[in-house]
Amino acid sequence: MIRELRESINMSRREFSLHTGIPVRTLEDWEAGRRTPPEYVPRLIAYQLKYEELVQRMDIGADEKIEREDLNDRS
Numbered sequence: 001m002i003r004e005l006r007e008s009i010n011m012s013r014r015e016f017s018l019h020t021g022i023p024v025r026t027l028e029d030w031e032a033g034r035r036t037p038p039e040y041v042p043r044l045i046a047y048q049l050k051y052e053e054l055v056q057r058m059d060i061g062a063d064e065k066i067e068r069e070d071l072n073d074r075s
Contacts, residue, residue: 001042003031009049020045 006016006027013031017024029035 002027002037002045005042005045005049006031020048 006013009016011019013024013027016022017027026035030037
């Protein structure tokens with residue numbers, strides 16, 4: 001599950017480690033099945049990624065609204 005989440009946003013283990021604050025070695029162990037993350041961790045990471053995606057979409061929407069307003073002001 002952790003690998004799927006990481007790959008869904010096209011990040012390397014190092015990038016994902018920096019993004020989530022989870023040590024690279026821990027990610028490696030989880031992905032290789034040597035250790036199992038606590039049950040809540042994959043859910044929290046999935047929630048974080050969905051939240052970040054939503055914020056990004058809102059930012060894009062706000063930027064588009066500003067551009068439309070600028071175009072209307074120039075008319």
